[in-house]
Amino acid sequence: MGDFNQSVVLEAIRRSGEGSSRIELAEATGLSAQTVTNITRRLLDDGLIREAGRTINGPGKPRVTLRLVPDSRFAVGVHLDPAVMTFVLLDLSGAVVRRTSAHTPDMEPRRIVEAMAATIDALITGSGVDRTSIAGVGIAAPGPLDAEKGTVIDPPKLRGWNRVPLQAVLAEATGFPVVLEKDTTAAAVGELWMRRASADDSFVFVYLGTGIGAALVREGEAVRGSTRNIGEVGHIIVDPDGPSCTCGSRGCVEVVCTPQAIVAQAAHAGVFPEDQGMSDVDAVEARLTELCDRAADGDALADGVLRQAAAHMSVLTAALTNMLDVDRVVFGGPFWSRLADVYLREIPDRLERASATRAVRSLPVDGTVVGDDVGAVGAGCVVLDSVLSPRASALLLGH
Template structure:
């Protein structure tokens, strides 16, 4: 797997340390100093100096010797997962999920709290409580926790750390969530869009090439997208990349609040799928669309019936897949990525139908179908990809090298 290259120019120590740490983290069995020289392009002396510092800080450890040809045995260096931790919190309109990750990205503790009252003050209090709980339950030294990542629906004011009127969070007008949770928890807090956080979490697993690209389609209470290119999540100039709710995928579909018909928000979301199923007579009555718990329960039941082979529910999910294929085709045509990854809280319920249908549907619509077929995969992170990704945002900021880190300020 390609790895990032370091630089032997002066004043680049922090960047080079990140390059080496990332190379060790991404390796399966660890790397020797000689292998690090080959992988990073750094001089042997630079690698020796940096690995000595990482050993002193207990971020890495020596993990035995290997003999590979003539000469001295090579000492393998491996990441120490318990050297640092991060907490990730995902705010979905229906549930708050908190996880504690070690530096390898493994989940050490998890907590989930259903939400019925979306009052911003009480939600922030619940988040801070969940952060404290996952740390306390793990018995991890709080001083080893690098920070808290919070993944929320957009739009955001990233500079001020505020949440600005998300469609699914009524009453959330410029809520200073970052500052409130930081004060309550006593930890540094990073605020990120849930879609971007999910993509960072997917990239952090090391499943994809460090210099690759993919579009992540997030299937939650709302639908969003994120882009990873050359190993980095693209956030946009206002850090609100991926607001795709008003892309039209069904011109004859229901009217959207924006005035158009057949937008993603009113066609592809679980609520939209449930409402269509109700109109088609698959349920005896209609649930209140504002009751997110009732909508989720009905959506789960619809997917269960589809998995049992009931024709009506199967057809309902096939229609939903066709609409999502239109969206994915638009994204892949514009962004020209290597692959598509789908995930989010509702992915498990939809994966069988979507993975069966989407590859061919997207290929049929693709502008580059004469050149290639675009792979479509499901997330390996699981349903908690938002929370895991939020924690990875913290670890990513601490550990991952970026070219922007080399810019010199005035």
């Protein structure tokens, strides 16, 4: 209970931004003034918070403002994508201190882990941060995952990754504690940290990477599912007349909504020559960027392809929001910034028409506040989350 209450107080200070007094913390957390005093004394001794001046608010003694010490702890976040690996160093507030990215060398797990470890080492060295202040490394990886074993299990876009114990081997290679999280869930955690929404916030995070996924936030906390693999949406049908899928159906998200599928549709529409191989992730990324640039420059054919892609994405989004009954939708991921203009123009109205709850409320549609690095930032926030954020599950007693 003591650890939980300390997390409650520390999280309240972090969310306050400009800081809070002990009286304000007691009011915000529901804890007694004595409990708050005892906890803040420990946090001050540990260097996690500091006193930041005094304020006068009505009669009585001036109140001492307590603020987070951002450089007291750090976390490394890594996003593993088939095309590129992104690395960030976050301070305790979640701010990015340093970032870098590296081409994913190939699909061979050993080479990827070696590249990860070397880049993490260079990231920390270049920042000048004391390694003893780093709480750990978070990895956002495509699913499915075996969370208990820290293993990546045959993700569709990472060929040769058959039950790779990524968590253990990277911990051995770096010497840091490592947590493994599904990329979509990590992105949702990053969004929660950066947006500083209310504790009862609920949203679907639609993740646009090399693959498409989704994450669910309910009452201000990411919902992970019984195997921590929530959000596998690849075989939801969004176009019954669409291409055949490996699952035996037609028009699944996997063959309609991914960047590779959009580029293939653009080639079929005549935007690009169809004889160019689009199985290479780098080529797909370059072609999608070109497609979005052409649409932004007024190319009607390119714009039509993206509008159709947005229509398909709205079908997926409506299915998720109607089933989960959330308050809003957030889009993000490595490809979001390129697709944002068209998707935000097309999806909200389509979603409104398809919403089962449109008579009750509207569904806001937003882009992530984190940016393209949301997966890596989210992975780092998962580490900070385990240090800072209170979880009701921490109060459960073992039998």
